[in-house]
Amino acid sequence: MNPLAMHPFDQAMRLEAAGGAQAGTWLGATSPAYGNMVGPFGGTTAATALQAILLHPDLLGQPVALTVNYAAALAAGPFRIAATPVRTNRSTQHWTVTLTQADPSGADSVAMTATAVTAVRRETWGGDELPMPDVTMDKALPRLMLSTPEWTRRYDMRVVHRMVPQAWDGRESDSLTQLWLRDDPPRALDFPALAALCDAFYPRVWLRRATRVPAGTVSITTYFHASSAALAEVGDGYLFAQARGQAFRNGFFDQSAQLWNEAGHLLATSHQVVYYKE
Amino acid sequence: MNPLAMHPFDQAMRLEAAGGAQAGTWLGATSPAYGNMVGPFGGTTAATALQAILLHPDLLGQPVALTVNYAAALAAGPFRIAATPVRTNRSTQHWTVTLTQADPSGADSVAMTATAVTAVRRETWGGDELPMPDVTMDKALPRLMLSTPEWTRRYDMRVVHRMVPQAWDGRESDSLTQLWLRDDPPRALDFPALAALCDAFYPRVWLRRATRVPAGTVSITTYFHASSAALAEVGDGYLFAQARGQAFRNGFFDQSAQLWNEAGHLLATSHQVVYYKE
Numbered sequence: 001m002n003p004l005a006m007h008p009f010d011q012a013m014r015l016e017a018a019g020g021a022q023a024g025t026w027l028g029a030t031s032p033a034y035g036n037m038v039g040p041f042g043g044t045t046a047a048t049a050l051q052a053i054l055l056h057p058d059l060l061g062q063p064v065a066l067t068v069n070y071a072a073a074l075a076a077g078p079f080r081i082a083a084t085p086v087r088t089n090r091s092t093q094h095w096t097v098t099l100t101q102a103d104p105s106g107a108d109s110v111a112m113t114a115t116a117v118t119a120v121r122r123e124t125w126g127g128d129e130l131p132m133p134d135v136t137m138d139k140a141l142p143r144l145m146l147s148t149p150e151w152t153r154r155y156d157m158r159v160v161h162r163m164v165p166q167a168w169d170g171r172e173s174d175s176l177t178q179l180w181l182r183d184d185p186p187r188a189l190d191f192p193a194l195a196a197l198c199d200a201f202y203p204r205v206w207l208r209r210a211t212r213v214p215a216g217t218v219s220i221t222t223y224f225h226a227s228s229a230a231l232a233e234v235g236d237g238y239l240f241a242q243a244r245g246q247a248f249r250n251g252f253f254d255q256s257a258q259l260w261n262e263a264g265h266l267l268a269t270s271h272q273v274v275y276y277k278e
Numbered sequence: 279m280n281p282l283a284m285h286p287f288d289q290a291m292r293l294e295a296a297g298g299a300q301a302g303t304w305l306g307a308t309s310p311a312y313g314n315m316v317g318p319f320g321g322t323t324a325a326t327a328l329q330a331i332l333l334h335p336d337l338l339g340q341p342v343a344l345t346v347n348y349a350a351a352l353a354a355g356p357f358r359i360a361a362t363p364v365r366t367n368r369s370t371q372h373w374t375v376t377l378t379q380a381d382p383s384g385a386d387s388v389a390m391t392a393t394a395v396t397a398v399r400r401e402t403w404g405g406d407e408l409p410m411p412d413v414t415m416d417k418a419l420p421r422l423m424l425s426t427p428e429w430t431r432r433y434d435m436r437v438v439h440r441m442v443p444q445a446w447d448g449r450e451s452d453s454l455t456q457l458w459l460r461d462d463p464p465r466a467l468d469f470p471a472l473a474a475l476c477d478a479f480y481p482r483v484w485l486r487r488a489t490r491v492p493a494g495t496v497s498i499t500t501y502f503h504a505s506s507a508a509l510a511e512v513g514d515g516y517l518f519a520q521a522r523g524q525a526f527r528n529g530f531f532d533q534s535a536q537l538w539n540e541a542g543h544l545l546a547t548s549h550q551v552v553y554y555k556e
Contacts, residue, residue, distance in 0.1 A: 014508040054548065060434050064530050065497040065551045067345040069370040069393050072363035086376075087349035092496065092553070096374070096391055098364075110364045115347050117392055117496050117551070121528035124556055125487065130524040143453045175407060209403065217342040218395050221499040223532040223551045225525040235518055246408040246536070247503040247544040250399035252342050254547050255499040256534065258524070266525040267539060269532050273343045273501045274396070275370070278402055 002202045007187050008033040008154060009196070010178030012044050013051045018080060024056045024230040025082040030074055030130055034151040041151035042217045047192035049097045049114035052083035055193065058252050060093040061120040062228055067221040068114045074259075075101055080112065084091035094117040121227060132264040137180055138240050144179070155200055156184040158238070163202055173240045175204040175245040175255070186236035191224065194231060197239060197259060198270035204245035204255045213278045218252070220272040226265070234261050251275060280550045286311040286432060287474070290322050296358060299454040302334045308352055312429040317351035320495045321477030325470035326374045327392035330361035338363075338371040339398040340506055341469050345499040353379055358391065369398040377523065397505045401506060410542040413438055415458055417518050422457070430486050431476055434462040436516070441480055443488040453482040453523040453533070464514035469502065472509065475517060475537060476500045481524035482533045483554045491556045496530070498550035499506035504543070512539050529553060555556035 012031035015128045028048060046068040053059060087094040099112035124159040157163065161178035181200060183193060214274040231278035243257035257270045281435035295301075306326060312319040331337060352419040357379045365372040375392035419436035434442065439456035459478060461471060481493040521535035535548045 007485040010521060065501060066498070067393060069343075069345075069372050069395060072367065086391060089350065094347050096387070100410065110372070113364060113372060113393055115345060115393055117347060119496075119530070119553075121530070124527075124529050124554065126527040127484070127486070127524075128525050129522065172405070179294075181414070181420050183288075207515065208407070216484075218397075219345070219393075220501075221345060221497075221549060222551070223530075225527045225530075225532070228529065245406065247404075247406050248407075249402075249503045249544075251402050252397065252399070252501075252503075254503070256547075256549075263515070266527075269524050269534075269549075271501070271534075271547075272501060275397075 002140055007185060009183055009187055009193060011177045013047060014191055015051060015055060015081065020154045023058065024052065024084060026052055026055065026103055027078060027079065027080055029078045032150065034149055034154060036149045036151055038124060038216070043196035043221065043239050045070065045074060045112055046199060046220055047114065047196040048081060049099070050116065050195050051192050052081045052093050052097055053116055053118065056083050056085065058085050059118060061091065061118040063115040063224045064119045065117060065221065065223050066114065066195060067219065068112060069219045070217055074111050092117060094229050097243050112186070130258060132240055132260040133178065133242070135240060137262055141180070154184055155181050162207060165207055168210055168212065170209065170211050172209060173270045175208040177201055177207065178242040178243065180238040181241055182236060182238045187237055189231045189234040191228065191231065194224065194259070194268055195222055197241065198257055198268055201243040201255070201257060203274060203276070204243065205248060205253055205274070208245060208248065213276050215274055215276040220270060222245050222268055222270040224268055230267070237262055239267065251277065282487060285463060287461055287465055287471060291325060291470055292328060293333060301336070302330065302362060303358065304330055304333070305356060305358055307356045308354050310428065312432060312508050315429045316494070317353070320348055320498065321474035323348065323352065323390055324477060324498055325474040326359060327390065328394065329470050330359045330375055331373050331396065334361050334363065336363050337359045337398040338366055339369065341502045343395040343474060343499065343501050344392065345497065346390060347497045348390055348495055350389045353421070370394045380413065395498050406544050408536060408544060410518055410538040411456060411481060411520070413518060415462055415540055419458065425457065432462055433459050435459045440485060441541050443485055446490065447486055448487065448489050450487060453486040454520065455479055456520040458516040458518055460514060460516045463516065466514055467509045467512040469506065469509065472502065472537070472546055473500055475519065475534055476546055479521040479533070479535060480519065481554070482550060483526060483531055483552070486523060486526065491554050493552055493554040495552050498548060500546055500548040502546055504545045508545070515540055520544055529555070
């Protein structure tokens with residue numbers, strides 16, 4: 001890669017003011033570098049929702065919570081995204097975000113909705129209750145190389161515990177994955193990148209069943225436990241991440257994920273509900 | 279209680295069509311029976327967001343995911359709530375919900391936003407991965423009686439493991455609570471009641487620090503793993519519920535909760551991020 005070129009994640013995050021009366025409406029486009037099986041990688045879409053907020057001139061504070069609902073697979077190409085601060089309090093701000101694309105008839109249709117809370121965070125008592133598993137980064141761990149989908153090639157993943165079934169033999173197991181991960185090429189961590197990393201797990205239902213079935217996230221919620229300064233301290237270091245399903249029932253399952261920095265500080269906790277077939 | 283009277287939860291859930299061109303806009307009012315320290319119990323507010331969706335004439339399917347953002351403490355009295363199906367697919371539907379109240383100047387201001395996904399759920403392979411702790415309901419367990427806030431008196435809570443610190447001595451511990459709970463008076467379980475029960479935990483930060491500090495939920499996300507038929511089977515039985523914090527940092531902590539029926543089937547998983555001071 002040309003070291004002077006823009007990082008593919010920064011390319012994916014590019015938003016241009018749509019103009020018009022309302023601040024916070026932007027034009028963007030899906031990024032082939034983060035292509036998924038159908039539409040773009042949902043992590044990039046979640047990051048874009050956050051990016052639309054972070055670029056808003058009225059932003060108060062830093063991200064605390066983000067929920068992204070995938071209403072439809074995004075079509076490859078341009079989209080419009082609007083972030084609105086619906087309520088601004090003394091130290092917290094509540095956001096709604098809507099992403100639309102022109103459907104085949106030319107009418108705008110909603111492909112994603114999001115809500116977020118940003119806040120000015122203050123010094124308080126604090127503590128982590130969920131300890132990082134007792135692991136240390138070992139660069140000798142082999143890198144997971146999947147040929148598809150394309151977005152998996154944008155992440156350097158070093159698997160500590162089961163990302164992909166050993167055999168597609170339909171033998172049931174648990175759905176726990178643990179791995180070290182970071183952007184590839186390496187990139188200094190920020191909130192949009194962290195929002196995307198929270199979605200960088202293989203469908204739990206594939207791992208649990210050792211069977212590939214159609215599956216796709218319908219909603220993801222991420223809580224941020226770090227300041228931008230704490231993310232800057234991570235730089236382009238690895239995060240330790242784990243994810244596990246809780247219940248698989250009638251076409252939907254949920255999973256919970258946690259991401260720590262190398263020193264064992266929890267940076268984000270994330271939850272999602274995923275559609276699956278059969 | 280007069281057995282012919284309406285259950286207080288049903289009273290709290292009453293919404294009246296606001297009329298006008300748009301279906302899905304309703305008028306309601308906060309319920310003193312579910313009063314909290316400031317404003318009403320957030321569980322009731324979350325349930326009201328779901329109720330506005332469930333009453334909508336265009337509803338498709340049953341709840342899968344619900345995110346509720348508390349933008350401001352509700353004032354005691356009337357509110358307006360609007361539920362909009364922003365995208366309807368073949369088997370899933372995406373919703374946005376906004377609750378407004380007149381502020382002192384008479385202008386409408388947003389007090390709550392929500393998003394939800396409903397879906398027609400089909401028979402598929404399924405499994406619970408998160409087992410219920412090895413407990414059985416024991417009616418000899420003493421009922422937790424708090425004199426305030428008022429909403430706690432609307433729930434029958436039988437504590438298995440630490441709801442309230444033994445002493446307010448500032449001694450730190452973990453924040454795990456386990457209890458059996460159901461509505462009081464008993465009431466057949468439905469989706470709004472389950473959404474409310476997911477919020478029926480004491481602030482984790484109080485338990486963790488054995489210190490009372492100002493605290494309030496800013497956002498809650500609940501995933502539903504049961505059909506209305508499965509909820510009807512529970513009837514007015516107890517649910518086993520647990521909640522635990524994960525990270526407490528710079529004025530916000532998150533907690534994750536799980537609710538099982540007596541037979542050990544996971545009915546809902548729920549996550550929230552909570553503001554705290556000091």
